[in-house]
Amino acid sequence: MFNSPYHALLSDAVDNALLHLYSEVSASTRFFPTIKRNEILVRYLKPKLKSPKYKLVKAELKIMIGIGRNPEGNLEAKLIELNQLANKNRQNTTDAHSLFQLMELLDAEHNFDSKLFNPDIISVADVIYILPEHIEHCFADDGKQVAPVSLFIESDRTTELLLAIDNSELFTTELKEWNEQKKQAHILLHPIKAEKNTR
Template identity: 30%
Template sequence: MHALLYLEFQKLDRKSPYFDREKKNELLVRWLKPKLKSNKYKAIRKQLKTMSLQAKKSQVDLEDVLLTAVEAKPEALQPHLDSYLLLIREIEKKLGTTALLSTPEDVDLSHDENGCLLCVLSNDLNAHFGTKNQLVADISILFRGTVREKHLFLGTIYANEIFGYQIQYEDETSFVSL
């Protein structure tokens, strides 16, 4: 990131927003060279050295390589869809039940009347997730159960660090909608 900032400031100083690949590589290699000896960059020293050598031989556009590295970092996160499915599976396991998927209009509130009801409310679960499986729209969950089950359910939701929650409805008969 610092190398890219250095390059941008060089472009501003020269009042030329465009450099050819050779000039960009030269500037970036000059900036990276002292970093190769620094203990701060010890963990990535080999990668820096390889990039510098390739840039000197004009085999790669070092700016593009660095931009790709900066942009690739967030994608190391687990997709929200996978995390959501793991959360539902964890709730199912703790409650000893199976989650239902239903449209809000068609929920069968009489399902297992004396037991636990866990229902994900959605017309299409996939529509809540974008092309990279990141959450793009809120998903509601309807829960009905004993006080003990309610505490297990909410405890699992509260412990999850990936998704936020908001209780939309709660009554004395242990109906909870998130």
């Protein structure tokens, strides 16, 4: 069921909306109450109403935007609920969704927080930084990864991070650059879906 174009499109919209929200929130030190989070999500979803790509799920997008505009609504909670429902039912997740899953896993099980890289903010050790343009350009409209995603980290736990990512079976890693003195690493994430699908 979740492999149909309709469900793939709906999952894509939900995953990318949550990624966008958490990217904006992580790039700031401010507290974001529900009403502000709703505004960020509505701003992200609204242009998709006019996109031919999202024609199949236009009605659902309108409902989401309606929840976000309701003073009592909590669009983030609704999107998380949809995300979890899709997780339980679909067999093939998109690569964009896998990135979201990976960041959650690394934070919850290995204490590696993740943030969008901002040159104006001082980097913190043991935090994974992702380039904002990579979230936008490394994934196609259907959520499939089309280019390696770069991760940057300053940590003496880099080997642990590489193992954690490889063991997640969501992506494979490539240590692109390593500065031993500064303990800084540039890691590339490659998709593994193609390998799985050929078996």
